[in-house]
Amino acid sequence: MRLVVARCQVDYAGRLTAHLPPATRVIMVKADGSVLVHSDGGSYKPLNWMSPPCTLREGVADDGVVEWTVSAAKSDDTLRIRLEEVLHDSAHELGVDPGLRKDGVEKHLQELLAEHTTTLGAGLTLVRREHMTAIGPVDLLCRDTGGAAVAVEIKRRGDIDGVEQLTRYLELMNRDPALRPVRGIFAAQEIKPQARVLAGDRGIECVVVDYDALRGIDDPSLRLF
Amino acid sequence: MRLVVARCQVDYAGRLTAHLPPATRVIMVKADGSVLVHSDGGSYKPLNWMSPPCTLREGVADDGVVEWTVSAAKSDDTLRIRLEEVLHDSAHELGVDPGLRKDGVEKHLQELLAEHTTTLGAGLTLVRREHMTAIGPVDLLCRDTGGAAVAVEIKRRGDIDGVEQLTRYLELMNRDPALRPVRGIFAAQEIKPQARVLAGDRGIECVVVDYDALRGIDDPSLRLF
DNA sequence: CCATAAATGTCGATT
DNA sequence: AATCGACGTTTATGG
Incomplete structure (x- = not known):
């Protein structure tokens, strides 16, 4: 890992073209040749970068300024850095x-909801997780008190995409005489207004789930600090 | 900007929990208090980080090791870094x-296609860009030689989401007697097979556009290198 | 300020 | 290798 602080100018040409005017920045060159140009603000995304695999060639511009040319191995993406000082x-x-090591994403939420299907609706019982359809697996397949099938799509954040996904599953499942009629439940920790409206239009029920409550917020073994 | 290279252990607790075992890493502390923990590989994404606004508190653990605690201002996300060496x-x-400064994204592609609608289909003429509907703007509204309306959705990468988006627009526009019937064209630099299949199923035409050709690949003023 | 769509998205799993 | 979906997405843009 090489760390360079320099007044520099940067140009990128690839899927788009981008330019950084002269300013002092931090340049990180990783062992795999990848390069990151960071400013002193913003979030973790660099202003400019080159992902591996790539090669760094050090040269000198016509005016004598040191210039790095970083070229991607598989595409013709190029990053040019003029190191003025x-x-x-x-x-x-x-x-x-x-x-x-990670923990606590959608899979875990699915596990918890599979064990507590009544959180999604009174009397709901689990048939199976990851119920396979021709276009992919439905997160949960349940049955309600009347014996009717219920397809559940689980997201951490309930976005319009999730409603579309569940809609496709429902359309397909409702062609199956053995399952029909199938209704849908869209479950998420947070559901965006647009997603809620679309779900309503499609006759899909929305359920906001409390991850911490499900996990057992009082269990001290699950808390780091 | 503070740059620290240290053997360290990192724990994050927030929307998920994550742990990094002891190893030598680069820690970047930006002027706004945000922190990035980088390894010597991977792409531009840090192993762990804390986005601004946040505060860094330097302390000492029970065993005498220096420990940084970075806390987010608005949530209770916390990053704990043990600096062992x-x-x-x-x-x-x-x-x-x-x-x-950026150039070459979807907006630019839309501008180019608006000026060269025949790229999308012979005889197509532009009615307007960003044609507003109740659920959002359609990229291009055109008319074909028969005078029928054509809605065009433009993406850099043609994914299934884009087809869904165009489908929603078409459904809405086809309810309008003044426009009906409206057909759809899905235009992108690259169209994923699944998107192509879904589009076909919906009666939507797919067009792959060559951005460089549209921009005029031979124009030297547009080339950086 | 909130909400949505785009991103040089990145990343991991699965085909 | 290609595809698909999630992401502590981040970032820009419009209401």
């Missing part, structure tokens, strides 16, 4: 990273 | 960045 330049041996 | 620590004044 280098304020810091250091290299560091980092080694291979053991990587990140 | 600091190999490098430097601070740099960067100043405000003038920002990025």
Whole structure:
């Protein structure tokens, strides 16, 4: 890992073209050759970058300024960095990273809801998780007290896309005489207004689920701090 | 901007929980308090991070190890970094960045296609760009040689979402007696097979557009290098 | 300020 | 390798 702080100008040409006027920035060159140009604000996204696999070639422009040309290996994407004034330049041996362990995403929410289907509606019972259809798996297939099938789509954030997805499943499942009629439930920690409206128009019920309550907010073993 | 290279352990708790075992990494602390933890590989996304607005508090753990606690201002997201061994620590004044200029995204593609509607189909003429409907603007509204309305949805990458979007517009527009019948064209630089199949099923025509050809690939003033 | 759509999205899983 | 869906998405844009 090489860290450079420099007054620089950057140009990118690839899927789009982009230009950064001269200013002082941090340039990160990773062991795999990838390059990140960061400013002192914004969030984790660099102003400009080149993803691996790529190669860095150091050269000198016509006016004598040091210039890096970073070229992608598979496409003709190119990043050109003019280093007008280098304020810091250091290299560091980092080694291979053991990587990140995650917990708490949609899969976990699905597991919890599968075990607590009544959260979605009184009397609902689970038939199976990941019920397969021709166009993909439905998160939960349930039956209500009347024995009718209920397809459940689970999202962390209930967006319009999720409603469309569930609509496609329902359309398909309702062609199956063995299942018909199938109604839909759209379950999420948060449901966007537009998604709610579309769901209503499609006769799909919306349920907002409380992840922390399901997980058991009082269980101290699940809290890090 | 502060740059720290250190053997560290990181824990995040917020919308999910995540853990990084001890290893040497680069930690970037930006002027706005945001923190990025980078390894020596991967792409531009940090292993862990905290977005602004947030505050960094430096403390010492029970075992004497220096520990940073970064807390988000608006949520209770927390990032905890145990600095087991600091190999490098430097601070740099960067100043405000003038920002990025971009060119070549969807809007530009839409401008180009608006001026060259025949690329989408022989005899097509433009009625207007950004034709407003109750659920949002249709990229292009055209008429064909027979005078029938044609709604065009433009994407850089033609995905299933875009087909769904156009479908919603068409459904709505076909309820309008003044426009009916309206057919659809899905235009993109690249169209995914699944999107193509769905479009076919909906009676929507797919057109792959060559951005470079439209822009005029031979115009040297548009080439950076 | 809230809501939605785009992104040089990135990332992981699965075909 | 290609495709698909999720993401602590982030970021820009319009109401």
